[in-house]
Amino acid sequence: MIEARGLTKHYGDTTAVRDLSFDVRPGQVTGFLGPNGSGKSTTMRMIMGLDRPDAGRVTVNGHVYRDLHWPLREVGALLEAKAIHPGRSAFDHLWALAQTNGIPRSRVTAVLDEVGLESVARKRAGKFSLGMGQRLGIAAALLGDPGVLLFDEPVNGLDPEGIRWVRHLLRGLAAEGRTVFVSSHLMSEMALTADQLVVIGRGRLIAEMPVAEFIACNSRQFVRVRTSTVTELTELTDALARAGAQVVDDDGAICVTGPCAAEIGDLAASTGVTLHELSPQMASLEDAFMELTRDSVEFHVHDDDADHPGAAGGDRPVPVSGLAPGER
Amino acid sequence: MSAVTAAAVDGGVTTGPAPMPPGRYTFAGALRSEWTKLCSVRSTTWSLVATAVLTVAIGILATGSEASRWAHSDLGDRLAFDPTSLSLAGFLFGQLAIGVLGVLMVSAEYGTGTIRATFGAIPHRTLVLAAKVAVFSGVAFVLGEILAFASFFIGQAILSGSTPTAALSQPGVLRAVVGGGLFLTVLGLFALGLGTIIRHSAGAITAFVGIFFVIPLIVEALPSSIKDAVGKYLPDNIGATMTTVKPGFRTDVPTFSPWISFGLLCAYAAVALIVGGVLLARRDA
Numbered sequence: 001m002i003e004a005r006g007l008t009k010h011y012g013d014t015t016a017v018r019d020l021s022f023d024v025r026p027g028q029v030t031g032f033l034g035p036n037g038s039g040k041s042t043t044m045r046m047i048m049g050l051d052r053p054d055a056g057r058v059t060v061n062g063h064v065y066r067d068l069h070w071p072l073r074e075v076g077a078l079l080e081a082k083a084i085h086p087g088r089s090a091f092d093h094l095w096a097l098a099q100t101n102g103i104p105r106s107r108v109t110a111v112l113d114e115v116g117l118e119s120v121a122r123k124r125a126g127k128f129s130l131g132m133g134q135r136l137g138i139a140a141a142l143l144g145d146p147g148v149l150l151f152d153e154p155v156n157g158l159d160p161e162g163i164r165w166v167r168h169l170l171r172g173l174a175a176e177g178r179t180v181f182v183s184s185h186l187m188s189e190m191a192l193t194a195d196q197l198v199v200i201g202r203g204r205l206i207a208e209m210p211v212a213e214f215i216a217c218n219s220r221q222f223v224r225v226r227t228s229t230v231t232e233l234t235e236l237t238d239a240l241a242r243a244g245a246q247v248v249d250d251d252g253a254i255c256v257t258g259p260c261a262a263e264i265g266d267l268a269a270s271t272g273v274t275l276h277e278l279s280p281q282m283a284s285l286e287d288a289f290m291e292l293t294r295d296s297v298e299f300h301v302h303d304d305d306a307d308h309p310g311a312a313g314g315d316r317p318v319p320v321s322g323l324a325p326g327e328r
Numbered sequence: 329m330s331a332v333t334a335a336a337v338d339g340g341v342t343t344g345p346a347p348m349p350p351g352r353y354t355f356a357g358a359l360r361s362e363w364t365k366l367c368s369v370r371s372t373t374w375s376l377v378a379t380a381v382l383t384v385a386i387g388i389l390a391t392g393s394e395a396s397r398w399a400h401s402d403l404g405d406r407l408a409f410d411p412t413s414l415s416l417a418g419f420l421f422g423q424l425a426i427g428v429l430g431v432l433m434v435s436a437e438y439g440t441g442t443i444r445a446t447f448g449a450i451p452h453r454t455l456v457l458a459a460k461v462a463v464f465s466g467v468a469f470v471l472g473e474i475l476a477f478a479s480f481f482i483g484q485a486i487l488s489g490s491t492p493t494a495a496l497s498q499p500g501v502l503r504a505v506v507g508g509g510l511f512l513t514v515l516g517l518f519a520l521g522l523g524t525i526i527r528h529s530a531g532a533i534t535a536f537v538g539i540f541f542v543i544p545l546i547v548e549a550l551p552s553s554i555k556d557a558v559g560k561y562l563p564d565n566i567g568a569t570m571t572t573v574k575p576g577f578r579t580d581v582p583t584f585s586p587w588i589s590f591g592l593l594c595a596y597a598a599v600a601l602i603v604g605g606v607l608l609a610r611r612d613a
Contacts, residue, residue, distance in 0.1 A: 070353060079445075079448075097445060100360075
């Protein structure tokens with residue numbers, strides 16, 4: 001269990017984290033989601049007692065980190081990949097950590113096996129790839145067999161197989177009743193891994209809810225419809241509008257929000273329109289996440305679509321994200 | 329602990345967090361960890377071996393050239409001749425190497441990012457610093473004394489037959505030889521303090537070299553009234569005083585007695601370590 005209350009951290013004039021409160025509960029994977037530079041790593045470091053909050057506090061199992069008796073046995077953390085002396089072997093790196101918390105040597109071998117580094121355990125870590133560095137960082141987090149685990153962007157640098165492995169590992173750890181807090185800037189990754197979400201932007205809490213709820217609230221469903229001729233498309237558009245549906249042009253097709261595919265199909269049949277496409281669509285979670293954090297992204301890419309979503313009209317194809325009912 | 333072992337025996341697949349053993353992390357654990365860190369990096373071993381070889385080698389060169397020159401040297405040189413201090417000539421190099429090692433004890437952890445793992449394992453940061461100080465002191469003292477005695481005996485063997493030689497039983501000789509190792513140790517601790525304060529390897533090593541090698545050059549260029557007043561406080565003169573049997577002859581400025589000089593050096597190291605420790609506890613890692 002991690003409890004953050006009113007966490008605030010300034011670096012000079014910049015406020016990295018502002019009045020951030022959230023809970024991370026055991027038995028589930030909690031995704032910590034936010035754009036790059038939104039304060040995720042700063043928050044993680046404050047949980048670990050590495051950075052001192054300017055205001056507020058954060059506790060792990062009810063204790064401030066520096067009061068923990070066996071920190072590695074209570075909290076395991078992957079904060080940055082390849083935070084290891086290049087001249088030291090993976091085994092010695094972990095063994096030096098294990099000795100501080102009275103963890104036996106056999107456990108070092110066990111976690112190296114678990115992350116698949118047993119064959120390179122005695123090699124100097126300077127030769128490790130980014131992915132191997134991540135695996136070593138994960139091994140370090142697992143070292144003390146802790147009940148609380150923090151992972152800062154654990155899939156960075158991993159190949160698809162490695163990403164699946166991390167996903168499986170995180171879910172397994174949560175299933176064992178552990179508290180798993182994992183940060184990412186990729187909503188799609190979190191949708192596959194997390195049960196619960198803490199979303200931040202510019203250091204502020206934007207949302208704290210179950211992933212399912214986040215998806216339900218933030219993803220927009222619509223149906224794309226294509227007909228054989230332009231005339232028929234216009235005819236169908238008029239009929240749909242009369243039935244109360246929202247219709248948007250989409251490059252020779254229309255996107256319909258409101259009625260389901262079956263209802264649209266029935267309506268087309270009754271108006272004698274031949275359909276070439278009738279496909280239910282869902283705006284991606286990535287779009288939903290970007291929508292949610294748009295105002296809080298530290299560094300915008302200044303192109304028109306990003307700054308004025310949904311403003312396009314006339315002949316221009318309408319971006320899918322422009323379909324939000326609130327924006328029409 | 330048995331649960332952790334059991335999980336390991338299961339093939340590493342964990343089945344829920346292990347129960348917490350009684351007690352808490354200890355200084356002994358921190359010491360073992362620092363020892364593992366020091367020994368597990370090949371560059372440490374190599375730099376220690378290189379330090380040893382060069383320190384002894386420079387002593388051999390210095391004593392060898394003096395042995396061959398003795399027949400032509402004048403009375404003044406012969407009066408000032410200090411076979412103990414000459415045999416320890418290689419310590420000038422040893423000081424630099426041990427200083428670099430002291431700096432790296434802390435700054436390498438910041439450079440590689442392992443400091444965050446270290447503090448994650450031991451949140452009590454001054455305990456970490458204390459463990460580093462203890463492990464480094466042990467290594468530097470043992471190495472320093474071995475080098476001091478080795479340099480002394482090899483040097484006297486080279487000088488014998490050509491020049492007067494020193495024996496440990498003569499007044500001040502044992503103190504000077506032991507002083508060589510002590511000087512290296514405490515100077516290294518001063519460097520460790522600098523590394524803790526500055527945190528960047530390059531910056532801290534530059535500061536160390538500046539204090540040890542550059543400031544003396546500047547002081548040397550100052551008027552003799554200032555030089556005489558300031559000189560005895562400089563670490564290089566402290567080192568010379570500690571390793572010589574004839575204090576007045578080795579340095580050209582007035583100096584404190586060997587033990588007061590050593591006390592002064594200890595005070596420098598203590599200040600650097602205390603400032604470093606306070607900053608370590610206060611700053612974000």
